[in-house]
Amino acid sequence: MPDLLAALRLRLPGIAEAAATEDVDGAFPAGSVAALDAAGLLRAPLARALGGAGWGIEAEGAAPLAQALRLVGRASLPLGRLYEGHVNALRLVQRHGSAAQVAAAARDAAAGLLFGVWNTDAPGEPPLAIRPDGRLAGRKVLCSGAGFAARALVTARPEATPEAPPQMLLVPLVPGERADISGWTAQGMRASATGAVDFTGLALQDGMAIGSPGDYLRQPDFSAGAWRFAAVQCGGLEAVLGALREHLRRTNRGGDPHQAARLGQAALAAETARLWVHSAALRAEAEPAAAEAATYANLARTAVERAALDVLELAQRSVGLTAFLRPNPLERLCRDLATYLRQPAPDRALGVAAADILAAVPAVGDLWDRP
Ligand SMILES: Cc1cc2nc3c(=O)[nH]c(=O)nc-3n(C[C@H](O)[C@H](O)[C@H](O)COP(=O)(O)OP(=O)(O)OC[C@H]3O[C@@H](n4cnc5c(N)ncnc54)[C@H](O)[C@@H]3O)c2cc1C
Known part of the structure; x- marks a missing residue:
């Protein structure tokens, strides 16, 4: 191959x-x-x-x-x-x-x-x-x-x-x-x-x-498959982060402590999203799917949405009005990401995950800790 x-x-x-x-x-x-x-x-x-x-x-x-x-x-x-x-x-x-x-x-x-x-x-x-x-x-x-x-x-x-x-x-x-x-x-x-x-x-x-x-x-496939759109969203988030870093380098503003803190926060959010996606993918695609695959994917999509919303805010705050002016790439990247974040029933996804956690037998700290 x-x-x-x-x-x-x-x-x-x-x-x-x-x-x-x-x-x-x-x-x-x-x-x-x-x-x-x-x-x-x-x-x-x-x-x-x-x-x-x-x-x-x-x-x-x-x-x-x-x-x-x-x-x-x-x-x-x-x-x-x-x-x-x-x-x-x-x-x-x-x-x-x-x-x-x-x-x-x-x-x-x-x-x-x-x-x-x-x-x-x-x-x-x-x-x-x-x-x-x-x-x-x-x-x-x-x-x-x-x-x-x-x-x-x-x-x-x-x-x-x-x-x-x-x-x-x-x-x-x-x-x-x-x-x-x-x-x-x-x-x-x-x-x-x-x-x-x-x-x-x-x-x-x-x-x-x-x-x-x-x-x-059929479950867990139906809910667990959400990891795939979360993976695509994660890519969109990474594009916004990349454009933010590029802006800070080009304008030589990255050393400012406020800008540095926001870049650090955005990088943290991006890696949080990537880790959730990767872990959700392994659980959903295991054969058979992991018992917790649907719950985990519901949490993963919620975490990725949150991370992406945070990165959008951080990037727009750091770059300022320029991020809203065509043809700056951030203008389109932010529009695309904000739109694609809209996926079905986000409240229900988190609520169902919370209900699963409420009913689960293992200690909460052991729920996702797989060998
Ligand atoms: C770019 C793009 C491409 C798409 N392509 C496809 C495609 O190829 N095929 C396809 O099938 N779909 C596609 N969709 C649709 C997508 O899968 C979702 O159905 C859609 O984006 C959800 O829209 P929404 O935000 O209005 O969701 P909703 O689920 O309506 O959620 C809107 C808000 O209402 C809340 N809510 C939902 N249900 C209730 C309720 N019963 N009572 C109270 N509150 C509720 C939600 O939690 C959320 O806060 C696409 C969407 C986008 C953005």
Whole structure:
């Protein structure tokens, strides 16, 4: 297996450069997705037996995937978001799909097709429905790569029982069709092509349903998988920290005790985030996953969010107004990170973790202290 991380590192400067120019509404980092493919990253999430590197599907892949997600996120948060979805989709297919479905997905990933996971239903609309005639009705929203991803793993429910557990469907898509990203007016993550996809009328084909109803939400996978978006966020945080250090060097202000203290605090927050991510990755990707993987990931995502919010504040305070003026890189990096920090149900994640800790038998000091 070639050194994937080395191949990725070679491409990071180009990816970071593209991220700066692609910070416009409606953009999609096609060249950077191709660069990931050229580095072998689109097939890396396949099991080694399928020609991949086991990233996100085998225990040995945990550490390199954690590093890759941070590196990609550091160079481009929109690309990191897209790559995280690709990894997640291939994990779900390999975990729950039939041998034929897994083989087909492996062929597609090896051919450079981008996958996504689109789970979010529009507030106030019925969830994406499977009609009795075998056609879909409704749409998904906040779909990254909408109009660009070639394979979408979506969750859908029978029309008559919208409260039923969701069924995963792997849907082949024609680029440009069914997608509407005009509503993506977020301040950051502009190049993630995040938008609505209307599946109404699409006929279900044999082999589209992946696993059984409810598999998508199966624990600990569902919660423990949060480590992956936290890893991408950690990369974004590191990019802000890097820009802060660069500013202090360039302006020769780093020796000032206030500035030095803030840089130290930001470095501390960044390493806290990295350690949480790494540790959560190992627990989530162990085979079987560690008993505490979901609780730990809920804490990890909370810790990374806190660390990132702290770094944003420290960087903006240290650099001042310049950090808000285009084309200073910090302006975009901060917008992207603040936007990508918004992930589902953060209060619930911390509350569930706290409830787990309340109910746990071991001494609190022994909860995470594994040999
Ligand atoms: C750049 C980007 C790309 C994305 N791409 C995808 C994608 O490809 N696929 C996909 O499926 N999704 C995607 N999403 C959506 C993402 O997974 C989250 O669903 C979304 O970002 C959460 O938004 P929110 O902050 O409004 O979350 P919410 O969960 O609504 O949280 C907002 C606040 O409300 C609180 N809250 C939540 N529920 C309740 C409740 N019941 N009662 C009271 N308070 C509550 C939360 O704790 C939080 O404080 C993307 C999001 C972003 C930012």
